[in-house]
Amino acid sequence: MEQVDPRRLIPRTDRLLALPAVERARARLSEAVLLSLVREVQQRARRGELAPDRVADAVSAAAQERSAASLRPVLNATGVVVHTNLGRAPLSEAAVAAVVAATGYVDIELDLTTGVRSRRGSGARSALLAACPAAEDALVVNNGAAALVLATTALAAGREVVISRGELVEIGAGFRLPDLIASTGARLREVGTTNRTHLRDYADALGPDTGCILKVHPSNFRVQGFTSGAPMDDLAALAAGHGVPLVADIGSGLLAPDAALPDEPDAATTLAAGAHLVTASGDKLLGGPQAGLLLGRADLVAQLSRHPLARAVRADKLTLAALEATVAGGAVPVGRSVHADPTRLRERAERIAAAVNAPVVPHDGRVGGGGAPGLPLPGWAVRLDEAIAVHLRTGSPAVLPRVHDGACLLDLRCIPEADDERLLAAVHVALAASSATATSPGGSTGGTNGMTTPTA
Numbered sequence: 001m002e003q004v005d006p007r008r009l010i011p012r013t014d015r016l017l018a019l020p021a022v023e024r025a026r027a028r029l030s031e032a033v034l035l036s037l038v039r040e041v042q043q044r045a046r047r048g049e050l051a052p053d054r055v056a057d058a059v060s061a062a063a064q065e066r067s068a069a070s071l072r073p074v075l076n077a078t079g080v081v082v083h084t085n086l087g088r089a090p091l092s093e094a095a096v097a098a099v100v101a102a103t104g105y106v107d108i109e110l111d112l113t114t115g116v117r118s119r120r121g122s123g124a125r126s127a128l129l130a131a132c133p134a135a136e137d138a139l140v141v142n143n144g145a146a147a148l149v150l151a152t153t154a155l156a157a158g159r160e161v162v163i164s165r166g167e168l169v170e171i172g173a174g175f176r177l178p179d180l181i182a183s184t185g186a187r188l189r190e191v192g193t194t195n196r197t198h199l200r201d202y203a204d205a206l207g208p209d210t211g212c213i214l215k216v217h218p219s220n221f222r223v224q225g226f227t228s229g230a231p232m233d234d235l236a237a238l239a240a241g242h243g244v245p246l247v248a249d250i251g252s253g254l255l256a257p258d259a260a261l262p263d264e265p266d267a268a269t270t271l272a273a274g275a276h277l278v279t280a281s282g283d284k285l286l287g288g289p290q291a292g293l294l295l296g297r298a299d300l301v302a303q304l305s306r307h308p309l310a311r312a313v314r315a316d317k318l319t320l321a322a323l324e325a326t327v328a329g330g331a332v333p334v335g336r337s338v339h340a341d342p343t344r345l346r347e348r349a350e351r352i353a354a355a356v357n358a359p360v361v362p363h364d365g366r367v368g369g370g371g372a373p374g375l376p377l378p379g380w381a382v383r384l385d386e387a388i389a390v391h392l393r394t395g396s397p398a399v400l401p402r403v404h405d406g407a408c409l410l411d412l413r414c415i416p417e418a419d420d421e422r423l424l425a426a427v428h429v430a431l432a433a434s435s436a437t438a439t440s441p442g443g444s445t446g447g448t449n450g451m452t453t454p455t456a
């Protein structure tokens with residue numbers, strides 16, 4: 001008798017698309033996604049990786065598991081608070097609620113009393129001005145880089161941006177400030193040296209071609225030793241004397257000083273010292289959504305708002321909602337993590353360590369994300385075998401530990417206390433998976449890359 005090609009037994013596409021599990025998934029997934037999911041399973045069967053009578057079940061399971069968004073939540077056990085690879089700041093509850101409320105139609109550019117069009121994002125603007133009274137006006141754009149581009153374009157395109165050689169920094173992978181400024185059509189007028197720049201260096205460079213003076217906070221490194229920079233108030237006096245705007249990029253977005261971060265500049269102090277315009281990020285130490293803040297003199301903010309580029313870098317309604325709620329709401333996760341009580345961190349770590357018979361070791365967290373470089377945030381970590389890391393990362397929930405010196409370290413600083421039980425459960429599963437891999441023939445001990453390098 002002639003042998004039937006098993007591939008002829010693979011269920012047809014229309015039958016698979018009509019399976020009840022696929023039918024239920026139609027509420028979440030597009031027809032194209034469902035079709036490609038069906039085709040993938042059929043291909044596996046054609047290659048002989050799956051028996052034809054298992055195809056329907058495999059499609060049903062895949063349809064149930066697949067979600068329309070692929071980003072997976074991660075428990076951040078690295079101790080790095082603003083972790084760029086993990087999306088920087090987690091939003092506060094108030095911000096999340098505001099985002100959800102803003103997903104539908106909202107009065108983002110409308111005065112409901114008069115029915116007349118209003119200024120976009122006035123809620124976020126008011127919240128920023130209330131939190132930072134030193135600013136006369138505020139504008140929110142897409143991110144910190146966009147704030148800087150808008151400021152240098154509007155103030156100095158075709159002219160010079162005077163900047164210290166010590167501040168020509170690379171902020172994150174491939175993001176160099178000098179390149180960014182040059183892309184706006186402004187010319188960089190570098191003054192001083194890498195380690196020392198004096199007021200007279202700035203003074204010598206000012207002239208009819210000056211568009212603005214730019215002061216950049218070197219947020220991800222420190223220059224130590226024989227260094228000096230011109231104080232902000234002296235620069236401000238110089239700038240005012242020449243009628244030139246002084247722009248300060250403070251990076252991390254603190255609106256007011258934070259005693260725990262003594263070297264981190266903040267908007268209020270920088271404006272009080274005489275800067276005319278401050279630029280900053282929304283998702284670093286401010287703890288909000290990705291956004292760029294421009295705070296300062298009303299005429300300069302108005303000039304920037306009117307520039308055509310402002311429309312290209314404007315913030316969307318979800319960002320504006322989250323930012324307003326971040327600034328006007330209570331404590332944010334970033335702030336809680338930076339100020340976490342070391343004694344409490346130790347108690348939490350010891351509880352988890354005791355449950356899995358592991359030691360607790362001192363461990364310094366970091367602000368990360370290009371903030372407070374070199375500043376340790378003293379705390380504690382549960383110390384596990386390095387081989388556990390891969391199982392933690394690929395588990396559910398995914399946990400990102402710090403892999404360091406041959407160990408897998410769990411720092412609880414950035415994990416909300418309410419998630420301790422979920423973390424412990426994930427550790428149990430990872431330990432079991434790791435011992436299974438270690439004892440299975442040919443089993444590998446897993447990856448070693450904890451991916452904990454913070455970059456802005």
Ligand SMILES: *Cc1c(COP(=O)(O)O)cnc(C)c1O
Nearest residue numbers: 143144145217219251281370456
């Ligand atoms: C992070 C940072 C930027 C870039 O801000 P983004 O929000 O990442 O675009 C610019 N300047 C400084 C000093 C920074 O620290």
